[in-house]
Structure formats: C-alpha cells, structure tokens
Amino acid sequence: MQLDVKFDLDFSLCCGQVFRWKKVGDWWYGVVGENVFKIRQCGCELEFDGIDEKVVKQYFGLNDDLEQIQRCISKDDYIKQALRRFEGLRIVRQVPWECLISFICATYKSIAAIELMLKKISIKFGEKKVFDGLDFYIFPTVEKLALASENGLRECGLGYRAKYVQATAKKIWDKKIDLEFLKSLPYLDTRKKLVEFPGVGLKVADCVSLFSLEKMEAFPVDVWVKRIVLKHYTDQLPEEFVKKLSSHDSLTNGEYEKVNAFGRSYFGAYAGYAQEYLFHHERTQR
C-alpha cells in the first residue's frame, strides 16, 4: 500500500502505547483481535500480510488528519521539538478489552515488565496461532480471565494486580458489559464508567480512553507527565499548585484532575496526541 499521509511505524509501536508487538528482521508481528499479521514500512510504502488494508488504516490511526493535529497542539517550542523528533507517530486504536487489562497491569511497572506480564498471560490463557512458522497467542477472552483463578494470574507475575484483573474480567463477563459502547459516550462519561472497574483509577481510565476508545482529548498524567509539567509548563499553572506538586512524588486525585484539566485546555481536542509525543520525548532523553 502506498501511503498518502505522514506515518512512522517504528515510532508508533515503540512509544509505549502497545505492548505485544515483536520485530523480527524488518517485519513487525502483531496480534490484533483474532488476527495475526506482519507489517513493515519502507518510506512511503507500507507492506503487510494477514490483514485487510481497511483494518490497517483503522488500527494505526491513518484516518487521523495528523497535519491538522500537529497544528492544533503546536503551542510552544518544547512540544514542537517532540513533534519534529517523532514525526509520523500516531495513536493506535487498540482492542478495548486488551487495552483495559494491559493498563491495569501497568501500575507501578516498567514497560519491559508490562510486556512480560502480558506475554505470560497470553501464553497461559490465550489461543495459540502459528504464523510464518512462529507461535503467537490471541489475547485471552473475557470468559477465560473471568474464570481464571487469582493464583493462576499471579503465576504470570501480576502480583497484587491479579485480583484486579480477575475482578474486572468477572464484572465484564457477569454483566455482559460492552466496552465498545463506551466509544459513543463523551470523554468524561467514558472515564467515569471505566473507573468503576477494580484496579482502574483516573490514570488507567485515561490511557484506555485514549488508546482504545477514540477519546483524543484524554490526557493521562503519570510520573513522566508530572515531571514534564514541572520542568516546562510551570508558567501555565498557579504558583501555589506548582509548589504543592513538587512537595511530594505521588499524585492525589485532586492534583491529577488539575494537571489533566490543564493538558486538555492548553492542548485542546487532541491533548492525547500531545501527551504521547511529550511522554516519548521525555522518556528517551539522554
């Protein structure tokens, strides 16, 4: 497929929004829903196997008007620097169920550790598929994790998160909750529904909203975003609040809401894009 829009596959898959992609040679292998496929990019040429073009466009956000998004969020020199450095990075449209479980697991974990947990969960509870002679695992169904034992999940290295994953899966299974439905709700309503799941606070809810539910204004605030705000955006916030933020390292819900609201009002409707560029930029300094 010939690309007629700006896109960078490596940036989009390496910026910490997805956890189950694997690069073999110059091909990226991934599992999306029930499909295993591979994809590679050479300049404007996007080559893939095992999947429809329509799904590729949808999954990698190729329908987003990235030029316009960049113009919208180019509010200062620092974000412009990040935008230039990672030109072509797009927000991927993940499967909501997998995204939800992924970010419940992500609390207090490094990205490498998250990848390992999800790999173990998939091998243990997911269906195996062979593609190109390699083994892949479909992400476990809701039923599988709803019926899994807390201990079975602990064996995947989840620690205290096992209970949350199990309870969230069980709630979705028992109440037959349709996560896709959340795409049709406004951002704040979506977030409100998400935090009702065990193990889901504002941060996880924002990640799931942004990465799988089309809420481009969601602005997840984690330790990195807090650092970014304190380093580059103190002039946009009241002095008292900045002092309070600096005085301790975790975030209270109230503080979270203030930083989140700042991000959304400052960057606008595509604050989530801004967050992802800033996050990746900050994490890959030095």
Next chain:
DNA sequence: TCCTAGCCTTTACC
C-alpha cells in the same frame, strides 16, 4: 466531600 499515609507484588537496571 476531599485529602493523606501506608500498603500492595514483581521486574529491570544501576
């Protein structure tokens, strides 16, 4: 209603 402190498991990296 809102805030704070203490606790929760495991992994990676220094």
Next chain:
DNA sequence: AGGTAAAGGCTAG
C-alpha cells in the same frame, strides 16, 4: 549484591 524506580490503586482515618 543490594537498592531503587517503575505509564498507580485501594483502604482507613
């Protein structure tokens, strides 16, 4: 080898 930081959330007070 030992310590610390890691895309946080829950509960009690």
